[in-house]
Amino acid sequence: MAPSIHPLIDNGNQKGEPNFSGGTLHCHCPTNKVEVTLSSNVLHNHACGCSKCWKPSNALFSVVGVIPTDKLRVTANAHKLHIVDPSAAIQRNACKECGVHLFGRIEQDHAFKGLDFVHVELSDEKGWQEPQFAAFVSSIIEQGFEPSGIEGVREKFREAGLQTYDVLSPALMDVIATYTGKKNGKLSSKL
Ligand SMILES: N[C@@H](CCC(=O)N[C@@H](CSCO)C(=O)NCC(=O)O)C(=O)O
Ligand SMILES: [Zn+2]
Numbered sequence: 454m455a456p457s458i459h460p461l462i463d464n465g466n467q468k469g470e471p472n473f474s475g476g477t478l479h480c481h482c483p484t485n486k487v488e489v490t491l492s493s494n495v496l497h498n499h500a501c502g503c504s505k506c507w508k509p510s511n512a513l514f515s516v517v518g519v520i521p522t523d524k525l526r527v528t529a530n531a532h533k534l535h536i537v538d539p540s541a542a543i544q545r546n547a548c549k550e551c552g553v554h555l556f557g558r559i560e561q562d563h564a565f566k567g568l569d570f571v572h573v574e575l576s577d578e579k580g581w582q583e584p585q586f587a588a589f590v591s592s593i594i595e596q597g598f599e600p601s602g603i604e605g606v607r608e609k610f611r612e613a614g615l616q617t618y619d620v621l622s623p624a625l626m627d628v629i630a631t632y633t634g635k636k637n638g639k640l641s642s643k644l
């Protein structure tokens with residue numbers, strides 16, 4: 454079977470609803486599912502090719518967005534969660550049984566602290582913000598993707614109307630750079 458970019462993107466990038474107000478995410482366990490309730494839509498939703506973000510089986514990319522931490526609650530079976538890599542900036546909380554990542558939280562000093570990373574495909578509700586761009590595209594090569602095929606992958610994203618980047622989007626890289634500039638004293642903290 455040809456590898457999928459991601460099920461949310463393979464058949465066109467369906468637009469979300471502007472006033473969508475959230476829903477519930479579930480892990481893939483047949484019973485006793487971990488449930489996470491989100492009380493708003495996500496922001497900065499994007500395809501991510503990095504090796505750390507959870508991907509559905511046979512997909513080359515994850516789709517991951519962010520939500521303020523106070524809009525996320527674990528509402529069932531929290532005892533099944535564990536942190537995949539405690540040394541990572543994003544502490545990805547996954548189900549110990551099925552391996553699905555329910556949310557990623559930043560506990561350390563970081564430009565994105567206060568935001569949780571989530572995968573809206575774990576919800577049955579429709580209307581979530583659609584992916585806005587593709588990030589860390591070249592990272593799939595590190596995971597074994599044949600380098601000669603990478604331009605074809607970028608072309609698929611362009612066909613779906615998505616810009617591709619090999620880090621995050623310029624807007625998010627600017628947020629990180631502004632945070633770093635303030636921290637090292639090169640930028641005013643009042644910005
Ligand atoms: N080539 C590496 C890149 C990993 C990476 O830096 N991932 C980003 C994006 S994740 C969501 O967009 C990141 O911020 N990671 C921090 C973390 O994972 O804790 C690879 O592929 O592993
Ligand atoms: Zn599970």
Ligand SMILES: [Zn+2]
Binds near residue numbers: 501503
């Ligand atoms: Zn990632």
